[in-house]
Amino acid sequence: MxxxxxxxxxxxxxxxxxxxxxxxxxxxxxxxxxxxxxxxxxxxxxxxxxxxxxxxxxxxxxxxxxxxxxxxxxxxxxxxxxxxxxxxxxxxxxxxxxxxxxxxxxxxxxxxxxxxxxxxRKERLQPARFVPEASESLITRWVATDSPVLAELPSSDGLWVTDQDVLVAEATLDMFRRLDHAHGPGHFGAHLSSYIDSELSSLLSRPAAAPGVELDRTRIATGFLELAGYQAVDSGRPGWAQSHYRRALQLTARTGDRAYGGYLVGVNLSHLALHCNHPSIALRWSQAAVEVIDTAASPATRAAITAVSARSHARMGNERETTELLLQAEALLNSSVVGEEPPWISYFTRAYLADEMAHCLNDLGRAPSARTQVADALEGVGPDRVRRLAIDAALLASTWLRSGDIEQACAVGKAAVGYAARTSSGRSVERIARLLVDLKPHAGQTVSELDEYVRAVLPAAAITLSRS
The missing domain is CATH 1.10.260.40 (lambda repressor-like DNA-binding domains)
Structure with a gap:
């Protein structure tokens, strides 16, 4: 190819x-x-x-x-x-x-x-649709092309981007990431969009003072777009997420950063395809990313991409392929050296791999094994990652439900609702609503109490449930 x-x-x-x-x-x-x-x-x-x-x-x-x-x-x-x-x-x-x-x-x-x-206003709030074809050609070009590092030109205005400019942008990105982990997109998502429209746009339009500054600027700008894409997914706007990820990929192509580009294709865009129920497309994109980056990317980066391939196979019911890929991902992550990984993959710890494993096992109908992995994921996720806690707690509740333990499913589900109520995460709300749907056939006092708790603490999930 x-x-x-x-x-x-x-x-x-x-x-x-x-x-x-x-x-x-x-x-x-x-x-x-x-x-x-x-x-x-x-x-x-x-x-x-x-x-x-x-x-x-x-x-x-x-x-x-x-x-x-x-x-x-x-x-x-x-x-x-x-x-x-x-x-x-x-x-x-x-x-x-x-x-x-x-x-x-x-x-x-x-x-x-x-x-x-x-x-x-109603027209503006319609979520943009995910269109796989919109990214296919871009990914094909990315796979096939060795992108040049474009030379910088002098600015007639004399406004150079310096190390200090990049450091300020990096500190701002770190702030937005912390806010997102703790609170979800919500009110802060608008501030992120405004920053991208103004400050980041200006930063990208000016020449860099040195090649190293250009590389750092591209990395930081890509991080902003990746976060904006992630927030768009969390807000139920997959088409907007796709647009952000595509632009981020174009940025990495300008500086020839194949490792970060592979991460965007194999993790961000592939996870988006999986989120939108396109597992075969997610698998194809993650495999393309692995083919391109090979050993050029860090072990944790390759582990994250391999885990997405496993998720795709699990969604399609391919247990043997899923197991093989999860073992590969685990071996890759075990070979990772702390401090030698790029900053954009530093989040992918054993707890995050356990989360990927739990989702795979749950999709394959192996509730007890999934429960073991999601328990590891919850134990390893920091208290500031509220969205992750909400999603994994909801998954844990689902594994108890699959095992027929309604009491335990509702007890863990209540904890998930508590986490979700602390964040504006749309995916957390969706997971809670899905759990309530699955609990409906098991109507009883415990289920009713959980339903009432959701309506009181997390009304958004109740509204989502009423529309389903």
Missing amino acids: HRAYKAVIVTVTHPRGAVAGRGQRGGNVSAKAREIVAEGSAQARLGAALRELRSRKGLSQARLGAAVHCSGDLIRRVEATERFPNRQLIEACDRVLEADGSLLELWVAAEEERRRATSP
């Missing part, structure tokens, strides 16, 4: 800022504009693309404004997303900057985004 699709892209930076390669000069500039991964809103990406193309032409905001018959301040405001431009302005900028229609494409996307934002 690598030989059939392998493509080599060569990008050379000339002193005056032109980009030479295959094809016409203008075509390369427009292609570069389409590659911009200034994450966040479509308007933010439009502003970042305008700034990038202007810088490559060596034009100040004032000079570009004069060329398109507007003020330099208007150009500044468009780049900073303080002002939404009209189509005529973007068409003029597209011509002057020889963008070959790329700016107009971004403007159309931004206009559509703005239209949706002003549409009726």
Whole structure:
């Protein structure tokens, strides 16, 4: 597969800022504009693309404004997303900057985004649908292409991204992660989206002061997008999660970070496919990730991807394949050395592997074995990981239900409800609602008491139950 699709892209930076390669000069500039991964809103990406193309032409905001018959301040405001431009302005900028229609494409996307934002609230709240085909071509290209590290160009504004900028962004990401572990997306999800639209977009649109800064910036930006994708899954918006993960994968491709890219494909996107009941797709993507990264990725990274493959087989009822893969994942994790793993996989401890094993065994109908693993998972998860505690406690309750112990299922289920009530996690609510559905045929005093407790403490689960 690598030989059939392998493509080599060569990008050379000339002193005056032109980009030479295959094809016409203008075509390369427009292609570069389409590659911009200034994450966040479509308007933010439009502003970042305008700034990038202007810088490559060596034009100040004032000079570009004069060329398109507007003020330099208007150009500044468009780049900073303080002002939404009209189509005529973007068409003029597209011509002057020889963008070959790329700016107009971004403007159309931004206009559509703005239209949706002003549409009726009910329409805006409809969750985006997960479409596997939307990621298939991107993953195929990622598998087949050895992506180049793009050279940085000098900025006419002189705004370089430094180590200090990256450290500030990293501290902010750590803060958002802690809030997410403890509280779920909820109110803080909006703050994360706002940060991505503004601060992160600006950080990505400026040149890095050194190659090391570029690599660190990409890693941190990818972490923001990964977290945003995870929160989108937790909020019941799988299509939005897919979009975040795709953009994160594009970022890692720019710097040739195959290990992190493999993690995004084999864990994030594959888990998303599994979450949306596409186990065969999840298996295909996780296998593709393993094929690409091979031993280039850390043991914990490969263990996490292998565990997703096992989950996929378990969902399809393939017990032998599941068992083999779980043993592989366990061996890989045992070979991991603490302190030598990349920061984005440091969470994947023995407790998290136990969680994956428990889900596999539960899907295969092996409740007692699943119960042993989920007990290990609960014991190893820190008290700040409230969402994980809620989900695993709900799973533990389900294993007791499968074994026919209704009293114990309700007792553990009550603990799961207590955890879920402390977080805004949609997946936690979904797990509690699913447990209540499974308990319905066993109506009795204990089940009724749990149902009443849910309605009092976690009404969202009761509402979800009434809609099912």
